[in-house]
Amino acid sequence: MDKSHVLAVNRFTDVERYNQVPDNHTAPPEEEFVEKEHLKSWLTDPQSRDQWVMYRADDVSIFWNRKTEAPEHVYSRTNWTETYVQWSPLGTYLTTFHRQGIVIWGGPSWNKINRFVHPGVKLIDFSPNERYLVTWSNEPISLAKIPDGTPSPFADDDEGNQVAIWDVHSGLLLRSFSVVQSGESKITWPMFKWSPSDKFFARVTPGQQISVYEAPDMGLVGKKSYKVEGVIDFEWSPARPDKEEKKGAQKEEVLSYWTPEIGNQPARVTLLAIPSKEIVRTKNLFNVNECKLHWQSQGAFLAVKVDRHTKTKKSTVTNLEIFRIREKEIPVETVEIKDPIIAFAWEPAGERFAVITTADTPGQSVAGAVPGAGAPPPTTTRTNITFYYLDKSKTVISFKVMSFIFERGQRFLAAPPHVLRLFTHTRQPTLTHLAPSENLEKKVSNNIFWSPKGRHVVLATLRNTTVWDLEFWDLDFEGPVDTAKKVDPAKPEDLGGSIQLLAVREHYGVTDVEWDPTGRFVVTGASMWRPTVADHGYCIWDFKGQPLFKQNIDKFKQLLWRPRPKTLLSKEAMKKIRKGLREYSRKFEQEDAIVDDEASAEVLAHRRRLLDEWYSWRKRVEAQLLEERRNRGMEIRGAVTDGQEDDEVVEEWIEEVIEETEELVPE
Numbered sequence: 001m002d003k004s005h006v007l008a009v010n011r012f013t014d015v016e017r018y019n020q021v022p023d024n025h026t027a028p029p030e031e032e033f034v035e036k037e038h039l040k041s042w043l044t045d046p047q048s049r050d051q052w053v054m055y056r057a058d059d060v061s062i063f064w065n066r067k068t069e070a071p072e073h074v075y076s077r078t079n080w081t082e083t084y085v086q087w088s089p090l091g092t093y094l095t096t097f098h099r100q101g102i103v104i105w106g107g108p109s110w111n112k113i114n115r116f117v118h119p120g121v122k123l124i125d126f127s128p129n130e131r132y133l134v135t136w137s138n139e140p141i142s143l144a145k146i147p148d149g150t151p152s153p154f155a156d157d158d159e160g161n162q163v164a165i166w167d168v169h170s171g172l173l174l175r176s177f178s179v180v181q182s183g184e185s186k187i188t189w190p191m192f193k194w195s196p197s198d199k200f201f202a203r204v205t206p207g208q209q210i211s212v213y214e215a216p217d218m219g220l221v222g223k224k225s226y227k228v229e230g231v232i233d234f235e236w237s238p239a240r241p242d243k244e245e246k247k248g249a250q251k252e253e254v255l256s257y258w259t260p261e262i263g264n265q266p267a268r269v270t271l272l273a274i275p276s277k278e279i280v281r282t283k284n285l286f287n288v289n290e291c292k293l294h295w296q297s298q299g300a301f302l303a304v305k306v307d308r309h310t311k312t313k314k315s316t317v318t319n320l321e322i323f324r325i326r327e328k329e330i331p332v333e334t335v336e337i338k339d340p341i342i343a344f345a346w347e348p349a350g351e352r353f354a355v356i357t358t359a360d361t362p363g364q365s366v367a368g369a370v371p372g373a374g375a376p377p378p379t380t381t382r383t384n385i386t387f388y389y390l391d392k393s394k395t396v397i398s399f400k401v402m403s404f405i406f407e408r409g410q411r412f413l414a415a416p417p418h419v420l421r422l423f424t425h426t427r428q429p430t431l432t433h434l435a436p437s438e439n440l441e442k443k444v445s446n447n448i449f450w451s452p453k454g455r456h457v458v459l460a461t462l463r464n465t466t467v468w469d470l471e472f473w474d475l476d477f478e479g480p481v482d483t484a485k486k487v488d489p490a491k492p493e494d495l496g497g498s499i500q501l502l503a504v505r506e507h508y509g510v511t512d513v514e515w516d517p518t519g520r521f522v523v524t525g526a527s528m529w530r531p532t533v534a535d536h537g538y539c540i541w542d543f544k545g546q547p548l549f550k551q552n553i554d555k556f557k558q559l560l561w562r563p564r565p566k567t568l569l570s571k572e573a574m575k576k577i578r579k580g581l582r583e584y585s586r587k588f589e590q591e592d593a594i595v596d597d598e599a600s601a602e603v604l605a606h607r608r609r610l611l612d613e614w615y616s617w618r619k620r621v622e623a624q625l626l627e628e629r630r631n632r633g634m635e636i637r638g639a640v641t642d643g644q645e646d647d648e649v650v651e652e653w654i655e656e657v658i659e660e661t662e663e664l665v666p667e
Helices: 013-018 491-498 571-579 582-630
Strands: 051-056 059-064 072-078 085-087 096-098 101-106 111-117 121-126 132-137 163-167 173-177 200-203 209-214 233-236 253-259 267-274 280-285 286-295 299-309 316-326 332-337 343-348 352-357 383-391 400-401 403-408 412-415 424-425 446-448 455-459 469-474 501-505 512-515 521-526 537-541 547-552 556-561
Touching: 051 085, 096 121, 096 209, 101 121, 132 200, 200 233, 200 253, 209 253, 209 403, 233 286, 253 286, 253 299, 267 286, 280 299, 280 352, 286 343, 299 343, 343 446, 446 512, 455 512, 501 571, 512 556, 537 556, 571 582
Parallel strands: 403 424
Antiparallel strands: 051 059, 051 556, 059 072, 085 096, 096 101, 101 111, 121 132, 132 163, 163 173, 200 209, 233 253, 253 267, 267 280, 286 299, 299 316, 316 332, 343 352, 352 383, 383 400, 383 424, 403 412, 446 455, 455 469, 469 501, 512 521, 521 537, 537 547
């Protein structure tokens, strides 16, 4: 067969189905229109509060956050999910997991919106704009496992596949896929990665190709995969490039991928435009062990963490390759990092990023351990937290670093001769003069949590059995209002003074840290899913690290803030709001005062009601007791009986000198 000779076939099942079509058309019964609820109604809250979902024991509950007050209950249901819950990216839907598939819920009444039948589903992933849903099950699709009477979305072609892609609004199955075997027992999730517009999604076949599909048709872009020898991983840019498109041309989106060294060919990082598949930029790398791709939230920068081996291959060094996407010809800057990087995070919508590095190796013993003193204390890893910013003060724009070393609460400026500007927060165990069991101050920040609005960051210690530190930092601190000053980015001393440690807190057994969508609050949780945790529950903090509300809950599992969609305000409108922020702040303070007064009034009214109930009960009991004594002919103490002489009234006068003055009388 060739292009001119095509063999077309039809299934016998299709022939039988079409033969059974009746000759006369029967109109389906008319369905009554049912108005749907407003799925984004929570955004209209007069107090602009945020919601969160909590999963404890078998109960799933929705609450309003009320700062220092107990959360306001919205909705609860027992056995609502079998494993865990998950919000959609914009907060429109709440997803629950069940043996036969998943269900999405929403609206003020939390009614069922849609159901997706996929037996044994374990993982899901929404597209960025919530138009599509990807589900994965470790059990291959089997038509025989679909219960009788349950409409099956699968056909014979879906048999044996494990991944399904659905239309969220209609609930229809668009396509199913098999799992690409890469030689590893664990899968990489998300398996399919979406472009920011929901238009394209792609997956990698390690070492061979990147397959880019177009939604909703579910076909390959250009009807074939993009062959790349040795390709390991890829990431989509979170935003489209800011270049002008030709009229009528399809808008381009960018993805980045990397390939290792193959023979004499160096490792390479490549930027690829989709759907044209045009190579936008490449960067050759040498002596590479591994790369990690980190996009800035607005797609303005791409940071590639590169782990290199030395020529002897006995040691490893790390550096960052920063692609400045929105500049002409996409320049690339190399930032050398002395120690291995264990965490990296861009500031949301900003030009700064933070890295955590460590010079310690896993299993390294702690300095100062006493021989023969029994089991050594848990290993404490020294970590350095470094904040980088984009230096625009000179002709050549580059990322610079400013370093402060913190040890036992003291801060001083470090100015290495080979570094222009460096912000580093050094964390290391420090010997003390206490007992041997307490001779180390273990501080091991290993996670970075930026505020969604930038500026503030929480450095947390997770997955540790002895340390649960939370450090709240402000990277644009200007001091108290009366001493505030304008920070000059051209002056290192100004930038150094703008980084401020706001608070150091501890949450025993903390397992999860999450900012609310507005960047005002942080929730930390200690989940029962971590068996080493004894006290399960959660704590809510403000962005300054002040504790607002804490609750210990038995069998606490999960707490997730409800996401918010992107603002619809223009840049001009937001700029106008910032100019009038003082007036808005005054109004908000008044509203907060009213709420506090109402809360105090509620407490007083409750106490007064309890006191009135007590007096009423006591009066009723005294009357009953008096009646019982009379019926039994018992002496009634303190009561006046018939014929009893009048009581003698004894009055006692008490004089108190209020004021005393002395005057001399002339003779």
